[in-house]
Amino acid sequence: xxxxxxxxxxxxxxxxxxxxxxxxxxxxxxxxxxxxxxxxxxxxxxxxxxxxxxxxxxxxxxxxxxxxxxxxxxxxxxxxxxxxxxxxxxxxxxxxxxxxxxxxxxxxxxxxxxxxxxxxxxxxxxxxxxxxxxxxxxxxxxxxxxxxxxxxxxxxxxxxxxxxxxxxxxxxxxxxxxxxxxxxxxxxxxxxxxxxxxxxxxxxxxxxxxxxxxxxxxxxxxxxxxxxxxxxxxxxxxxxxxxxxxxxxxxxxxxxxxxxxxxxxxxxxxxxxxxxxxxxxxxxxxxxxxxxxxxxxxxxxxxxxxxxxxxxxxxxxxxxxxxxxxxxxxxxxxxxxxxxxxxxxxxxxxxxxxxxxxxxxxxxxxxxxxxxxxxxxxxxxxxxxxxxxxxxxxxxxxxxxxxxxxxxxxxxxxxxxxxxxxxxxxxxxxxxxxxxxx
Numbered sequence: 001x002x003x004x005x006x007x008x009x010x011x012x013x014x015x016x017x018x019x020x021x022x023x024x025x026x027x028x029x030x031x032x033x034x035x036x037x038x039x040x041x042x043x044x045x046x047x048x049x050x051x052x053x054x055x056x057x058x059x060x061x062x063x064x065x066x067x068x069x070x071x072x073x074x075x076x077x078x079x080x081x082x083x084x085x086x087x088x089x090x091x092x093x094x095x096x097x098x099x100x101x102x103x104x105x106x107x108x109x110x111x112x113x114x115x116x117x118x119x120x121x122x123x124x125x126x127x128x129x130x131x132x133x134x135x136x137x138x139x140x141x142x143x144x145x146x147x148x149x150x151x152x153x154x155x156x157x158x159x160x161x162x163x164x165x166x167x168x169x170x171x172x173x174x175x176x177x178x179x180x181x182x183x184x185x186x187x188x189x190x191x192x193x194x195x196x197x198x199x200x201x202x203x204x205x206x207x208x209x210x211x212x213x214x215x216x217x218x219x220x221x222x223x224x225x226x227x228x229x230x231x232x233x234x235x236x237x238x239x240x241x242x243x244x245x246x247x248x249x250x251x252x253x254x255x256x257x258x259x260x261x262x263x264x265x266x267x268x269x270x271x272x273x274x275x276x277x278x279x280x281x282x283x284x285x286x287x288x289x290x291x292x293x294x295x296x297x298x299x300x301x302x303x304x305x306x307x308x309x310x311x312x313x314x315x316x317x318x319x320x321x322x323x324x325x326x327x328x329x330x331x332x333x334x335x336x337x338x339x340x341x342x343x344x345x346x347x348x349x350x351x352x353x354x355x356x357x358x359x360x361x362x363x364x365x366x367x368x369x370x371x372x373x374x375x376x377x378x379x380x381x382x383x384x385x386x387x388x389x390x391x392x393x394x395x396x397x398x399x400x401x402x403x404x405x406x407x408x409x410x411x412x413x414x415x416x417x418x419x420x421x422x423x424x425x426x427x428x429x430x431x432x433x434x435x436x437x438x
Contacts, residue, residue: 027060051404
């Protein structure tokens with residue numbers, strides 16, 4: 001159990017847990033269109049054992065049980081995502097009424113249980129029809145996302161406590177278009193450079209569309225990595241700074257300063273869209289809060305074999321999660337303080353933090369992980385960061401993208417054969433803390 005009390009965080013602090021549509025919903029027979037993750041995971045070699053999210057956790061049918069788990073755990077908020085192809089099967093145009101009805105039920109179910117809905121418009125399930133038109137490489141995606149955002153605003157905006165446009169733009173752009181690890185699986189500098197800009201241009205366009213529909217409390221969720229040099233050498237320090245640029249500074253500078261870092265612009269100069277500078281006022285459209293996802297750090301060294309980004313990560317010495325990620329709570333403190341000092345005084349939410357662990361109901365390492373990171377959050381607040389909430393990833397085991405069902409992040413264990421949910425020790429730790437108001 002945690003040694004912390006809910007009162008340590010203040011009466012207005014939001015504790016929540018998080019999921020994403022493709023990772024848990026299933027329910028693909030209601031008129032939902034195809035997404036890039038349907039085709040990517042159906043392609044041999046892209047995911048662990050060919051796992052797909054076709055059924056996932058069957059949340060589409062089991063959502064009342066899942067919301068009861070959130071409420072019984074004492075959580076204030078639930079961070080979920082809308083499925084773009086469920087609502088707009090072709091990405092634009094005709095609306096799927098069954099999809100609208102599903103999210104009506106889900107959101108009303110949250111409100112009935114006293115759970116604040118924290119929504120995300122886009123958590124990686126791009127409609128395949130839009131990928132056919134270039135997806136994030138096509139500048140028109142700013143209009144597509146804005147139209148989708150307007151639909152969300154009209155149908156659900158009055159019931160949403162907070163809304164984020166994009167989850168983890170680095171993953172949407174770089175991981176998926178340069179490293180090729182996630183859908184659509186490109187390994188191309190031109191594709192990546194365009195996606196890196198268009199994802200933020202679309203974000204700003206969506207913010208404007210939501211505001212036009214009267215929706216407030218808007219933000220974006222950036223995943224940040226603590227970048228540190230692997231040695232004391234100047235070469236490794238430069239490598240760390242470069243990786244920080246492509247992972248962190250590109251998105252933070254763009255959204256909060258209205259300009260991209262000069263060193264990354266120089267590296268990508270042959271591949272960036274023409275006149276991208278003209279879009280920066282939209283990219284940096286003012287927000288109401290900042291979302292930060294944090295999991296680990298990277299130790300960086302120079303890699304002369306990479307002509308665009310001569311940098312690579314090396315394995316660190318710290319204890320690791322089942323994903324192989326170092327457990328480094330101080331990195332959360334450092335990043336929260338950095339964002340607060342260098343980028344924005346907006347309220348900050350830690351919108352994801354958690355660890356994959358071996359398949360067991362008793363997960364003491366995960367309890368230790370969460371407590372250490374909650375203390376790191378309090379350290380950041382003591383240094384002046386205005387952190388208003390924390391969301392554990394994840395409510396339950398789910399389809400972990402390219403890792404399929406092999407990696408389990410859940411506070412709640414899921415038996416994928418029976419869909420039985422079993423709360424873990426980590427769930428009970430949160431439950432004990434959140435019901436304790438001393």
